[in-house]
Amino acid sequence: MTPSRIARRATALAVCALGATAAAASAAAPVAPGPATSLPTSTGSAAKPQPMPATIAPRHPFMAANPFSNIHNDAWMTDAYQQAGPLGRKLQATSGATKPSLCGSLAFDKAGHIVSVCPSAFAPPQARVFDPKTLDVIATYDMPDAPNPAGTKFFHSLDDGEISLVLLFSGTTFARGEAGLSVAPVAWHEEASYRLPVGVYWAEDKGGGWAPHNPELYRLPDLVPEPSRLDELTAAYAFPPESPYDTFIKSPKKQMCCFPPIVQYQGELITQTLDSEPIGQDEVTDLLYINYKAPDYTGHVYNMDDPREEDVLAAVDREIGALADDLRRRYGDGRFVLIVTADHGQCPLIDQNGGVRIDPIQLEADINDEFGTSVFRLVQSVAPSEVYFDPRALADAGLTLEDVAAFLGDYRYGENIGPYIRPAAISKGHLTDPTFAAVLPTTFIADLAERDLGPYGVTDYREADPYGIAQVTW
Numbered sequence: 001m002t003p004s005r006i007a008r009r010a011t012a013l014a015v016c017a018l019g020a021t022a023a024a025a026s027a028a029a030p031v032a033p034g035p036a037t038s039l040p041t042s043t044g045s046a047a048k049p050q051p052m053p054a055t056i057a058p059r060h061p062f063m064a065a066n067p068f069s070n071i072h073n074d075a076w077m078t079d080a081y082q083q084a085g086p087l088g089r090k091l092q093a094t095s096g097a098t099k100p101s102l103c104g105s106l107a108f109d110k111a112g113h114i115v116s117v118c119p120s121a122f123a124p125p126q127a128r129v130f131d132p133k134t135l136d137v138i139a140t141y142d143m144p145d146a147p148n149p150a151g152t153k154f155f156h157s158l159d160d161g162e163i164s165l166v167l168l169f170s171g172t173t174f175a176r177g178e179a180g181l182s183v184a185p186v187a188w189h190e191e192a193s194y195r196l197p198v199g200v201y202w203a204e205d206k207g208g209g210w211a212p213h214n215p216e217l218y219r220l221p222d223l224v225p226e227p228s229r230l231d232e233l234t235a236a237y238a239f240p241p242e243s244p245y246d247t248f249i250k251s252p253k254k255q256m257c258c259f260p261p262i263v264q265y266q267g268e269l270i271t272q273t274l275d276s277e278p279i280g281q282d283e284v285t286d287l288l289y290i291n292y293k294a295p296d297y298t299g300h301v302y303n304m305d306d307p308r309e310e311d312v313l314a315a316v317d318r319e320i321g322a323l324a325d326d327l328r329r330r331y332g333d334g335r336f337v338l339i340v341t342a343d344h345g346q347c348p349l350i351d352q353n354g355g356v357r358i359d360p361i362q363l364e365a366d367i368n369d370e371f372g373t374s375v376f377r378l379v380q381s382v383a384p385s386e387v388y389f390d391p392r393a394l395a396d397a398g399l400t401l402e403d404v405a406a407f408l409g410d411y412r413y414g415e416n417i418g419p420y421i422r423p424a425a426i427s428k429g430h431l432t433d434p435t436f437a438a439v440l441p442t443t444f445i446a447d448l449a450e451r452d453l454g455p456y457g458v459t460d461y462r463e464a465d466p467y468g469i470a471q472v473t474w
């Protein structure tokens with residue numbers, strides 16, 4: 001909007017405002033003047049408007065049009081007005097007195113009424129709707145008395161993860177209904193209350209204990225096992241001998257990361273959640289999502305070939321078995337679905353398994369030396385087991401993944417020895433060996449789904465995959 005258009009609109013609005021002032025003067029009684037002060041009534045002189053381009057916030061669907069939407073102009077609270085402010089010409093102050101109270105929070109409904117909550121030292125906070133021109137109070141609603149500061153209950157309605165919202169303005173609730181999720185508007189004069197969903201994590205960063213992920217969105221289940229229960233389980237567990245990687249869990253916060261007691265304790269949390277929450281008690285399907293984190297954590301800290309990994313995997317295995325039995329006992333076959341899915345696998349540690357270290361920086365440099373003719377960066381990332389390429393760079397250089405795979409298939413360990421490899425870490429007996437046992441382009445892997453895999457040996461493990469190999473969907 002150009003400044004001249006802003007100015008024109010401002011003029012039009014100023015006329016309206018004058019009309020409003022005139023009407024107000026004839027309505028609500030003015031606020032009684034306070035005690036005399038030594039300050040002058042007013043200072044300064046009339047000012048010239050200097051309009052400037054403003055941020056234009058979208059209109060809030062349930063509130064009055066900007067700039068009358070809110071005490072701060074719009075729902076974005078920009079305070080950037082597209083109308084003139086008082087310029088000091090023929091200023092006239094008006095006010096409307098109401099019962100002793102402080103109506104500080106001002107909002108405007110769609111019809112332009114002023115809506116406010118007015119706390120008072122003498123009476124319960126009262127929600128009021130005002131006529132914007134006469135400042136007459138046209139509707140009131142006494143709120144339940146609120147803790148100090150008075151009247152803030154509406155704005156601080158979260159208490160220990162519970163919401164008991166007194167909705168004084170029209171709002172929307174999401175709740176469990178007869179046919180699944182129900183969404184219902186709540187009129188301004190009605191009350192609605194609901195409970196937050198359950199969401200729990202082990203608060204390692206806070207020194208342990210169960211906590212809701214985000215107390216504004218989740219709460220703890222009504223029953224959780226006592227912290228002393230974890231001490232009991234830990235005391236009964238024979239910890240394995242020391243490992244050089246214990247150093248990564250030295251902080252007391254992390255000590256529970258990788259051992260069966262925390263898995264058992266999590267199992268007891270799940271049982272108590274099922275005991276205390278209304279799961280499976282109506283026709284609406286409930287969702288309980290569980291992450292048995294310990295095997296992942298243990299693998300990252302100790303590696304998959306450490307006996308600790310076996311221990312926590314066995315503990316999770318027992319817990320999943322116990323959970324399946326528990327669900328069957330509580331709800332009966334056919335009344336629940338238990339879906340088990342995995343995170344990721346891991347390679348054994350190379351140092352303990354006769355492997356050699358590969359330098360990803362040197363690998364990228366060697367690929368670029370061989371193929372890097374494109375203006376795009378060819379190699380996007382080198383991970384221990386994967387190399388990612390920019391398809392634009394491949395196309396630009398006339399390359400295929402098969403070309404690069406053929407090069408890497410013949411890439412020797414000695415070629416990968418670059419400036420970042422410490423001399424002591426070089427495996428001198430392997431310098432002329434191929435670096436990789438196999439280098440497979442993703443096109444080849446995708447193609448396998450359609451092929452006869454007989455030549456590759458046994459590929460069909462019926463017991464593990466009763467439905468066969470899943471269809472490739474990418």
Ligand SMILES: [Zn+2]
Pocket residue numbers: 296297300343344
């Ligand atoms: Zn992981």
